[in-house]
Amino acid sequence: APPAVFAAADLGATSGRVVLARVGPDRLDLTEVHRFANTPVRLPQGLHWDILALYQGMLDGLREAARSAPIASIGVDSWAVDYGLLDGEGRLLGNPYHYRDERTDTVADRVREQIGAAELYRANGLQHLPFNTLYQLAAEAGTPQALAARQLLLIPDLLTYWLTGRTGAEATNASTTGLLDTRTGAWSPALAGAVGLYPALLPPLRRPGDDCGTLLAGPAAATGLPQGTAVTAVASHDTASAVVAVPADRPDFGYVSCGTWSLAGLELEAPVLSEASRTANFTNELGIDGTVRYLRNIMGLWLLSESQRSWQARGEPHRLEPLLARAAAAEPFAAVIDPDTPEFLAPGDMPARIAGYCERTGQRPPADQGSLVRTILEGLALAHARTLHQAAALAGREIQVVHLVGGGSRNDLLCQFTADAAGLPVVAGPSEATALGNVLVQARAHGLVHDRAGMRRLVADTQPLRHYTPRGNRSSWTAAAARVGLV
Ligand code: LFR
Numbered sequence: 018a019p020p021a022v023f024a025a026a027d028l029g030a031t032s033g034r035v036v037l038a039r040v041g042p043d044r045l046d047l048t049e050v051h052r053f054a055n056t057p058v059r060l061p062q063g064l065h066w067d068i069l070a071l072y073q074g075m076l077d078g079l080r081e082a083a084r085s086a087p088i089a090s091i092g093v094d095s096w097a098v099d100y101g102l103l104d105g106e107g108r109l110l111g112n113p114y115h116y117r118d119e120r121t122d123t124v125a126d127r128v129r130e131q132i133g134a135a136e137l138y139r140a141n142g143l144q145h146l147p148f149n150t151l152y153q154l155a156a157e158a159g160t161p162q163a164l165a166a167r168q169l170l171l172i173p174d175l176l177t178y179w180l181t182g183r184t185g186a187e188a189t190n191a192s193t194t195g196l197l198d199t200r201t202g203a204w205s206p207a208l209a210g211a212v213g214l215y216p217a218l219l220p221p222l223r224r225p226g227d228d229c230g231t232l233l234a235g236p237a238a239a240t241g242l243p244q245g246t247a248v249t250a251v252a253s254h255d256t257a258s259a260v261v262a263v264p265a266d267r268p269d270f271g272y273v274s275c276g277t278w279s280l281a282g283l284e285l286e287a288p289v290l291s292e293a294s295r296t297a298n299f300t301n302e303l304g305i306d307g308t309v310r311y312l313r314n315i316m317g318l319w320l321l322s323e324s325q326r327s328w329q330a331r332g333e334p335h336r337l338e339p340l341l342a343r344a345a346a347a348e349p350f351a352a353v354i355d356p357d358t359p360e361f362l363a364p365g366d367m368p369a370r371i372a373g374y375c376e377r378t379g380q381r382p383p384a385d386q387g388s389l390v391r392t393i394l395e396g397l398a399l400a401h402a403r404t405l406h407q408a409a410a411l412a413g414r415e416i417q418v419v420h421l422v423g424g425g426s427r428n429d430l431l432c433q434f435t436a437d438a439a440g441l442p443v444v445a446g447p448s449e450a451t452a453l454g455n456v457l458v459q460a461r462a463h464g465l466v467h468d469r470a471g472m473r474r475l476v477a478d479t480q481p482l483r484h485y486t487p488r489g490n491r492s493s494w495t496a497a498a499a500r501v502g503l504v
Contacts, residue, residue, distance in 0.1 A: 252454060283412055320397070
């Protein structure tokens with residue numbers, strides 16, 4: 018097939034973007050045509066996504082895209098877990114909640130006790146995160162919105178619905194809700210019922226590559242794209258798209274998809290549902306072609322971006338490059354943090370929280386910005402290393418190379434620290450893994466690439482990658498980790 022152009026709408030927790038990619042047998046050129054801020058809004062009733070602004074940002078981007086080239090198809094991905102509820106006439110019932118909203122704090126434990134933590138893991142294979150969709154639904158059960166709801170759509174499926182009028186639940190993202198049965202791969206009416214959700218609200222599943230219809234007249238007019246423009250289901254969970262674009266050329270790789278979150282783990286053919294896996298809190302989310310993303314969430318560069326936000330609000334220096342230079346020059350292991358401390362999850366004054374953590378754990382808080390940034394990056398590298406080694410042990414696999422993809426792969430210090438802490442070579446890039454995975458799944462559906470290995474080869478052959486070799490031995494890292502029980 019001759020090269021074709023695909024558009025990816027990729028919404029992240031801090032920004033959304035529309036990128037265009039020209040894909041051919043040895044071609045994969047990506048151009049970002051539009052980027053827009055994703056600014057959550059706090060109402061008295063909680064923290065919400067500004068979903069209409071996100072939809073508008075996507076339309077604006079598609080309008081830019083329409084000017085550049087004829088587009089074969091569009092695909093939409095975003096962060097996982099969150100959803101909108103629709104009434105019987107397809108109207109959105111209120112703004113979707115942000116997964117960092119605190120309303121699930123007390124509910125999650127109650128639901129887990131009620132179902133039984135071990136039973137829940139056997140059923141859905143998911144790591145416990147307080148914001149898993151099933152806990153959000155339990156928190157909302159019985160509200161006027163929940164009572165009026167006739168359909169639940171995850172964020173990318175909601176945006177796709179507004180583009181095409183067709184509903185569905187894309188499987189990789191559906192696998193993060195906690196409502197899919199790992200054994201059957203289908204929605205579990207029992208789990209839905211346990212959190213007070215009528216199973217009929219869950220739309221039929223669709224797979225990456227499935228046809229989602231064509232543009233409605235409204236979005237076609239708003240973007241200048243032909244009404245016949247196809248919308249294709251991609252691996253609509255951003256992390257699943259990122260894993261598609263991991264440029265691995267051998268089976269024994271681990272990955273870290275590093276952005277707002279770090280998602281560290283393995284690609285497997287079958288879930289790991291052992292008791293050891295459950296207590297280590299590993300998740301079995303779905304990837305393309307029936308693969309399992311066996312991984313754990315690490316708090317990620319959120320710790321840094323939220324610190325930058327606090328500094329900016331106080332009129333202090335907050336630009337990334339100078340902060341990283343100061344971190345590189347700061348003293349190693351001045352303080353050690355476990356990035357996954359629950360109090361780091363909600364928005365707020367991150368430098369103060371990190372200082373509080375250090376005091377509680379008998380350490381001197383970082384003395385300046387450079388030192389604080391270094392503490393964050395070292396903590397993340399330690400968490401990457403620990404998570405990868407645990408995943409390998411629990412799955413009975415070996416890791417010979419770590420692929421670090423996503424925005425964090427541009428952070429030299431973090432890549433090197435990850436190699437050092439893990440004692441493994443790190444291949445960094447592509448930084449736009451999610452958008453690449455999005456377009457590759459569309460390209461495959463349109464016959465331009467053939468299989469997973471082919472997609473990965475195309476990424477490896479066309480995208481800039483950097484290589485990091487572990488320095489020294491790991492003992493200073495293991496000693497640092499032991500200081501806060503990060504083992
Ligand atoms: C990453 C991500 C993670 C998910 C978290 C919340 O962007 O999608 O995979 O656990 O956001 O949705």
